[in-house]
Amino acid sequence: MTMRKVDPRIQVSRRSFLKTGATAAPAATLLASGATLGAESAWAQATSLPAHAMATLTLMARDTYPHDQIGDAYYRKAVAHWDDSAATTEAQRKVIAEGVAMLDMEANARFGTDYIKVAAESDRVTILQAIEPSPFFKAVRADLVVSFYNQKELWPKFGYEGASAQYGGYLHRGFNDIDWLPVS
Amino acid sequence: MTNAAKFSQSDDSVFVIVGSGAGGGTLGNELAQKGVKVVMLEAGPRYTIPDFMNDEWPSFSQLAWTDARTTSGTWRVAKDFPNLPSWIVKAVGGTSIHWAGASLRFRDWEFKTKTTYGDIQGASLLDWPITLEELAPYYANAENRMGVNGTNGIPHLPGNNNFKVMQAGAQKLGYKTVFTGNMAINSQPRDGRGSCEQIGFCFQGCKSGAKWSTLYTEIPKGEATGNLEVRPLSQVIHIEHNEQGKVTGVVYADAKGVMQRQKARAIAIAGNSIESPRLLLNSASAKYPDGLANSSGQVGRNYMRHTTGSVYASFERPVHMYRGTTMAGIIRDESENDPRRGFVGGYEMETISLGLPFAAAFFDPGAWGRGFTSKLDDYSNTAGMWIVGEDMPQETNRVTLDPKVKDKFGMAVASVHFDDHPNDIAMRNHGFKQGAAVYQAVGATRVAEVPPYPSTHNLGTNRMSANPRDGVVNKYGQTHDIKNLFVSDGSQFTTGAGVNPTLTIVALAVRQGDNIAGMMTRREI
Numbered sequence: 160m161t162m163r164k165v166d167p168r169i170q171v172s173r174r175s176f177l178k179t180g181a182t183a184a185p186a187a188t189l190l191a192s193g194a195t196l197g198a199e200s201a202w203a204q205a206t207s208l209p210a211h212a213m214a215t216l217t218l219m220a221r222d223t224y225p226h227d228q229i230g231d232a233y234y235r236k237a238v239a240h241w242d243d244s245a246a247t248t249e250a251q252r253k254v255i256a257e258g259v260a261m262l263d264m265e266a267n268a269r270f271g272t273d274y275i276k277v278a279a280e281s282d283r284v285t286i287l288q289a290i291e292p293s294p295f296f297k298a299v300r301a302d303l304v305v306s307f308y309n310q311k312e313l314w315p316k317f318g319y320e321g322a323s324a325q326y327g328g329y330l331h332r333g334f335n336d337i338d339w340l341p342v343s
Numbered sequence: 344m345t346n347a348a349k350f351s352q353s354d355d356s357v358f359v360i361v362g363s364g365a366g367g368g369t370l371g372n373e374l375a376q377k378g379v380k381v382v383m384l385e386a387g388p389r390y391t392i393p394d395f396m397n398d399e400w401p402s403f404s405q406l407a408w409t410d411a412r413t414t415s416g417t418w419r420v421a422k423d424f425p426n427l428p429s430w431i432v433k434a435v436g437g438t439s440i441h442w443a444g445a446s447l448r449f450r451d452w453e454f455k456t457k458t459t460y461g462d463i464q465g466a467s468l469l470d471w472p473i474t475l476e477e478l479a480p481y482y483a484n485a486e487n488r489m490g491v492n493g494t495n496g497i498p499h500l501p502g503n504n505n506f507k508v509m510q511a512g513a514q515k516l517g518y519k520t521v522f523t524g525n526m527a528i529n530s531q532p533r534d535g536r537g538s539c540e541q542i543g544f545c546f547q548g549c550k551s552g553a554k555w556s557t558l559y560t561e562i563p564k565g566e567a568t569g570n571l572e573v574r575p576l577s578q579v580i581h582i583e584h585n586e587q588g589k590v591t592g593v594v595y596a597d598a599k600g601v602m603q604r605q606k607a608r609a610i611a612i613a614g615n616s617i618e619s620p621r622l623l624l625n626s627a628s629a630k631y632p633d634g635l636a637n638s639s640g641q642v643g644r645n646y647m648r649h650t651t652g653s654v655y656a657s658f659e660r661p662v663h664m665y666r667g668t669t670m671a672g673i674i675r676d677e678s679e680n681d682p683r684r685g686f687v688g689g690y691e692m693e694t695i696s697l698g699l700p701f702a703a704a705f706f707d708p709g710a711w712g713r714g715f716t717s718k719l720d721d722y723s724n725t726a727g728m729w730i731v732g733e734d735m736p737q738e739t740n741r742v743t744l745d746p747k748v749k750d751k752f753g754m755a756v757a758s759v760h761f762d763d764h765p766n767d768i769a770m771r772n773h774g775f776k777q778g779a780a781v782y783q784a785v786g787a788t789r790v791a792e793v794p795p796y797p798s799t800h801n802l803g804t805n806r807m808s809a810n811p812r813d814g815v816v817n818k819y820g821q822t823h824d825i826k827n828l829f830v831s832d833g834s835q836f837t838t839g840a841g842v843n844p845t846l847t848i849v850a851l852a853v854r855q856g857d858n859i860a861g862m863m864t865r866r867e868i
Contacts, residue, residue, distance in 0.1 A: 162661055165723065223711045224703075226720060284712060300711055308703035308719075309400050318723025319665060319699040322397030324550040328540030329503075334667035337504040339660045340511045340785060 163333035165318045167228075196221055196231045197275030207244045207252055211275075212259045216241060216299065218275050219262070222283050223300055224307055228316055237307035238299075251298070258295025265289050347566040347573070350382050355606035357382045358859070359593055360613060361579045361622065364437020365848045366832035367613030368557025371573075372565035373856025379863065381571045382605055383562075384595055386578035386614070387433035392559060395440075395548030399700045402547035406440060408433040412617065413745045416761040419794045423708035428759040429648075429798040431615050435575050436558025438615060439845065440548045441799070443670035444526040444555070445693060446491040446846040448482050451475040452680060453733070453840035459680060460687040465764055466735035467645055471837040472809040472818040481850040489527040489555040489849060490534055498530045499523045500539055503667030505694045508658070508726040512781035513674045513692075520675035524693070527555040527846075528668060534560065541667035543696070577603070580754050581626040582610060582635055582828070590635070590828045596752045609827035609859070609868045611820075613852075616646065616801035616834040620742045621757040623805070623815075636805070636822035636830075641815050643743055645736040645806050646759065647839040648798035650767040652730045653695060654778030655706065656787035657721035664696035664726050677732075677777060678841050686769040689841040690732025692778060697727070705796055718791060726782060730774035731800070733841040735764035742804050800844050805834040819858045820851060827868040831855060 202213035216238040221231075240246040241255055259274075265286050266274040277283050290296050307313075314321050323329050350357050358374055360367045363385040371383045387408075396402040403409075407430060414421040414428045421428070431438045452459045454475055457468040486494040493499050500523045502510060513521040528549075529538045539553040552559055565571035576598035583604075584590045592606040612619045620643040624634035634642050671694045678689035697705060699722055707715055718725075740762060744755035763771075779790040808814025811823035820835050822828045831852050833844050840847070862868045 162663070164661070165663070224716050225713055226716055228720075287711075300709070304703050305400060305700070309700045314699055317699050317719060318661065318663065320663075321698065322544075323666075324397050324540070324542050324544070328542035328551070329666035330539075330541040332666070333663065334503045334541040334543075335501055335507065337507050337662065340507055341515075 162336045162338050165315055165320055167315050167318065196234060199275075201235065202242070205242045207247070208242050208255060212256055213238065213242055214275050215259045215262060215273075216255065218283070219287065219299065220303055220307060222280060222287060223303060225280070226316075229313060233310055233313055234307070236310060237303055240306065254295055254298055258290075258293065258299070261293065261295060262286060262290060346569045348380065348569050348571060350380060350572050352603060352605050354380070355591070356380060356608050357606070359384065359605055359607040359610045360831070361593065361610065362437060362613035362615070362618075362832060363435045363557060363562060363573060364432070364613060364615065364832065365439045365442070365557060365845045366852045367611065368436065368439065368561045369849050369852035370611055370613065370831045370856050371571055372557075372561035373853055374859065375565035375568045375570035377856065377860045378570060379860065381565070382607075383571065383573045384577040384579050384593065384605070385435045385437075385573060385575050387435065387575065389435040389573070389575040390548070390558070392548070392550060392552050395544075395550050397542065397544045397547060397550065399547065399698045402544070406432045406434055406548065410750055411748055411756045413748055413756060413758040414760070415758065416740070418761040418763060419708075420797055421761070423794075424797050427797045428761075429615075429617055429801050430796060431617075431799065431801065434558075435562065435573060436556045438799070439556040440558055441546050442845050443545050443843070444528045444668070445670050445673070445843040446486065446489060446525050446527045447691070447842035449475060449478075449840040449842060449847060453838070456688070456733075456838045463687060463735060463766060465737060466766065467738045468736060469806070469808060469813055469837050472807055478847075478850055478854065481854040482846065484853050485846055485849040488560070489846070490529055491525050491527050491846070492530045493525040497533065500526060500528060500530045500668060500671070503541060503671045504662050505664035505667070505696055505726050506672035508662055508785060509672060509674065509692070509694055509728055509781060512784040515784035516780055518674050518676040521672070523672045524670065526668070526670070529553040536560075539668060543665050543667055543669065545669040578752065579622060580752055582622065584628065584630065584635070584825070588630060588825060590825055600752065609829065609863075611829035611831040611855075613831040615832055616804045617742055617757045617759060619830060619832055619834045620804040621744065621755075624744050625754055636815050636824045636828060638824050639812050639814060641806060641813070643804050644738045644741045645803040646740045646742055646761060646801070647734050647736055647803040647836065648761065648795075649800040649802070649839055650690065650730070650732040650734040650770045650774075651795040652771045652775060653727055653793035654730070654775060654782065655718070655725050655727040655791045655793055656779070656782030657718070657789040658724045658726065658787055661723050662726045663723060664694075665698055669696055670694060670729075674781070677774070684773055686766045686773065688733035688766070688770065690730050690770055690774050691841060692728050692730055692774065692781070695727050695729035706791065706793055708794070718789075721789070728778050728781070730771065730778060731841070731843060732770050732774065733839050734767045736803055736806070736838055737762070737764055800833070800839070802833045802836040802839045802844060805830045807835045807837045820855045829855065829859065
């Protein structure tokens with residue numbers, strides 16, 4: 160018996176991707192942009208916050224929780240709700256707007272350009288470390304650890320299968336199928 | 344529920360129980376079986392098994408007690424989760440919905456820690472006013488009613504992958520007592536409930552009903568007698584008393600937030616070790632200015648949460664730790680009292696697993712960047728264990744009423760202060776070292792020490808004592824100060840022992856039910 164593996168491919172139909180992607184930004188923008196994660200053009204349709212702030216948050220999301228096997232769209236989705244006035248209060252959006260300004264000030268002081276234009280991840284991480292104690296960073300990180308990792312579509316990438324009760328649990332699906340331990 | 348009773352609020356012959364978890368739910372059934380009329384008030388809603396969700400965050404929102412609390416002290420929880428000192432349930436069934444099922448008896452010396460350990464500086468150790476011998480028949484009763492495997496001829500559960508990794512490492516290290524535990528999880532159909540399907544979401548409410556919870560065992564059995572009425576969404580705000588000092592009823596907020604009064608012949612509180620002292624303190628009156636049952640000043644003190652921590656290890660090949668029961672097995676070799684290790688008391692090593700969303704939140708709270716995310720990249724190849732050991736009671740570790748923060752009913756919220764005792768730190772570090780050694784023995788490529796989660800084992804804030812000046816309740820959980828007021832949850836614990844507390848809470852509740860029935864027959868209450 161060999162262990163039952165988890166198919167790491169993200170199981171999502173184009174239809175559902177378009178549907179959920181639409182909450183982040185118009186799907187056409189997302190799919191057509193092909194731009195980098197820090198691109199403001201991906202957030203041209205942002206309503207509550209400037210495109211620059213949303214682009215900054217998106218790049219900050221990847222720099223905070225970098226997983227090279229995860230595509231940009233999932234980082235965009237994880238921060239999209241900050242632009243949603245129904246999901247976010249005015250006070251929260253103010254924290255974001257002021258935080259982005261602070262991040263850019265730090266980036267300009269260190270590298271002479273805005274955060275989204277700093278090319279190396281390691282350089283951007285030093286900027287984040289500088290603002291780590293701020294309410295802005297704390298709020299974004301605390302939110303992101305849920306909004307990013309709670310995307311079910313990502314779970315197979317990490318080898319996590321999630322809900323099992325509807326399949327009768329893992330009783331007949333590999334709960335004890337480990338095959339590499341030394342025989343005692 | 345068809346036979347469930349409905350009692351009048353003005354009926355002063357009813358026994359009121361506040362809380363419906365392992366302690367309150369069990370006591371309610373015991374009393375109902377003996378013909379006592381019981382009204383059980385539960386702050387949370389009533390769910391059924393199909394309502395449970397195999398999905399960590401939505402389930403947390405559904406079940407957890409997330410009403411405001413505040414924290415202070417040097418424990419890391421106060422920094423990482425300042426408003427979430429504990430992870431317990433607000434629903435009918437209480438934390439017996441969330442618990443993992445581990446059901447171990449205390450050892451005889453764990454009832455006598457002051458005698459056994461001697462004076463430990465800074466620790467308020469005290470011997471329990473009861474012994475293992477006295478509790479043994481009630482442990483047997485609890486094991487039978489809960490269906491604890493490894494007792495009553497019930498087979499042990501099969502081990503999952505996470506257990507097999509821990510077991511292989513433990514054997515290489517020379518540990519002897521390594522098995523799939525004494526779990527209150529059916530390994531075969533029993534008591535009208537099915538057997539474990541290895542679903543893996545024990546913390547989110549067992550969707551097969553294989554794991555014992557008062558929600559679908561004690562409570563419906565009690566209701567079937569016609570003597571038990573459960574009122575969900577009924578949060579008790581304060582307890583009332585008469586001029587003689589005896590308690591006469593409770594005021595509670597109903598589902599609409601309207602204040603209601605239920606008269607009572609006697610009252611037992613079982614709201615877990617944070618809410619129970621909160622309620623006693625919040626019931627202060629002219630006669631009892633420091634709160635009910637608090638002439639000793641001990642209400643809220645000696646808050647214990649077990650010395651905990653987790654060890655997660657990455658391997659070259661897959662483990663899929665989330666498949667199967669969350670607490671799938673145990674190493675007991677470190678559970679003896681061996682002060683040569685540099686600390687008194689013992690600890691267990693029990694497998695634990697978190698799904699990806701909770702792993703992200705709890706592996707290293709607040710951490711970010713590649714050092715952290717690389718651990719999650721290893722998720723499928725990760726095995727995990729939880730260390731749970733005895734912590735030292737300290738008078739300054741305590742639950743008080745927050746002077747500023749109020750809940751939606753205007754009731755002062757609980758504030759939880761906790762500092763680790765040096766003995767706790769020494770024990771945790773030993774557990775981290777041994778846990779790492781277990782995994783390294785079978786080829787772990789990286790081992791991570793994970794700090795304590797918000798407390799699931801909340802104990803000791805209304806401690807049991809022989810002498811009224813040392814504690815809040817006597818050996819029957821009856822308050823020293825007020826004859827018809829009882830405590831029926833883990834807050835009674837004099838000391839915490841090095842084992843998961845639920846079995847002992849249930850055994851104490853069964854014993855208390857016997858004694859309360861006797862007191863009522865003798866007209867003592």
